[in-house]
Amino acid sequence: MMNLTRHTCALAALPSEPAARVELIPVGGFRLADKRGQKAMRLDATDAAGVIATSLARATGGMLPIDFDHRSFAPQGSADSRAAGWITGMEVQGDRVMASVEWTEEGRRALEGRSYRFLSPVFKSWPDGRVALIEGAGLVNNPALPELRQLASKDEQMDPIETIAGVLGLSAGEPEKIVERVQALREAETQMASITRAAGVTGDDAVTQVCARLTATPAVDPSKYVPLSAFQDLQTQFASLQKTVGTDKAEAALQQARDAGKLTPAMEEWATQLASKDLAQFEAWAAAAPALVNLGTRTLAGREPPKKTAALDDTERHVASMMGISDEAFLASRNAAVKEG
Incomplete structure (x- = not known):
């Protein structure tokens, strides 16, 4: 490949127990720490996949060697080129x-015995520093390349997404669920921070303190409170008393209307319902209604009984309208009452 320069650099410390996955080269810009460090190098993220594909395609057998001290890349015959992996x-x-x-057996022994500690990638770059x-x-x-992080163990090599997914009990292949759970x-x-702040509790056992307060029985001053059952009984008795008083008042108003000759037998049911439902409205009707029942030769409340005609007067029409009955029905009931009297 024309105009390419070969580079070697130690990327990261390896674990004493060889890992199946290791860091090889950074993506993005980086510099070497030796005399070549003045030249900026980079592997653009947009180029990385293509570089990987080309590298594996050009490799003998589709695999790239890991050797000892880059001996494989020394002039032929100058040193052995045994593979460490x-x-x-x-x-x-x-x-x-x-x-x-x-890893090969020799590579494993070298790492386990701490004969070698670092992995150095071998790559070629363009004149502008692109890998x-x-x-x-x-x-x-x-x-x-000491500024890059070290590899310490197989566990530390785990994809952080896989680690998070494991803690949450989810699959690393479902990132949307991981994000939702987080x-x-x-x-x-x-929310818990707001609750503990409002409750005025602190410390690692803040949740326990809040729960204890929620389940604690509050102190009650018996002189200021009564049992709920006693309060409900009192409500029932008061409602019954109100109903009794209301019934007594309605009956008194009905009897007063009867005594004044303003109720006929046909009007009793209607008058009873109205007085029970709206006593004020019934009393207003009774005050305006004429006497319909002939009580004899005595005057009614100091007045002579009104003389009846063959038709309803204005007051009787108003009463009939309030009662919701026709003029004819009201007239028939009135005439029957007069005849009975």
Whole structure:
């Protein structure tokens, strides 16, 4: 490949127990820590997938070697090129390219015995510093890229999304559910903070303190409160008393209307209902209604009984309208009452 420069640099410290997935090269801009550090290097996120595909396609057998001290890339015959492992796959994960590795027995012994501590990727770049091809990696002890984070164990190599999903009891393949659960937990945390602040409790056992207050029996001054059952009995008795008083008042008003000769037998049911439902309206009617019943030769309340005609007068029409009966029915009832009298 024309106009390409090969680089080697130690990326990260490896665990003593070889991991199946390791960081290989950063995505984005980076600088080497040795004399080459003045030159900016970068693997653009938009180019990373293409670089990975090209690198694996050009690799013999589709695998990239991990050797000792980059001996595989030294002039032929200058040193042995035994493999410490083989990179079988690569993928972008966040701001890193992660490599899937199959370690050889020699590579495992070197890492477990701490003979080697760092992994150094081998890559080629264009003159402008863009990574063009990943050729492999080597186990080294002279890191040239110390600012990148170290790899400490297999557990620390786990995808953070997988870790979060495991804690939440969800699948890492359902990111929308993970986001939904995290948001719900944040809202619950906010609400609980408001509750504890309002309750004036603090400390790790704040929730326990709030629950204790909610379940505690409040102190009650018996001189200021009565049992609910006694209050309900009192309400029932008061309602019964109100009904009795109302019935007595209605009956008194009805009897007064009878004594004044203003009620006929046919009007009793209507008058009773009206007096029971709206005593004030019945009393207003009784005050305006004429005497309809002939009580004999005696005067009614100091007045002579009105003389009846074959038709209703204005007052009788008003009474008939209030009673909701026709003029003819009212006239028939009036005449029958007069005849009976």
